[in-house]
Amino acid sequence: MGVCISEDIGVRKPTRGHFEAAIALCDGDAKKCAGGWMVGDNPDTDITGENAAGLRTIWMAKGRRWTYGLREPHIVVRDAAEAIDALHGLTF
Template structure:
């Protein structure tokens, strides 16, 4: 199945800024009352983009447990921003893809 990218949204490090539709900061939740790796924050992110987790999607992040394990547990494919670091071998999960930076990750997905 090929991914549809008709309304992509990337969540920015600061609330109120996003590429795409609406912003939500999954790490801090922007008052959402939940934080990563809680599945609900990924549900809220999907809702902010006018989607549901059932639609599928990608979590791009640099934290192995909060971003990658949390996103995978929510049913998302993941891209780990390695930034020169090795993947922690102690984690049973692995990212779907890896990239050196966010721009490269997004370009690879397009």
């Protein structure tokens, strides 16, 4: 398992370098990261781009409704604490 934060790696989402850094955190094995999860609150950089890259997504709505296009997040939560709870509740 790896956690990849844009500010920590110096690569902004949704550029390819961000995904490559995430794969490197999974011992460089893309298969280990296949179907990984992206958690974020920005519809463009955190959700739409990651859906297109094959990642499953959790959107922190922060009181907003999803009105950002066809590619909806897999899970919608209120905040980071709820996102963590959602991830803990997943079975792999």
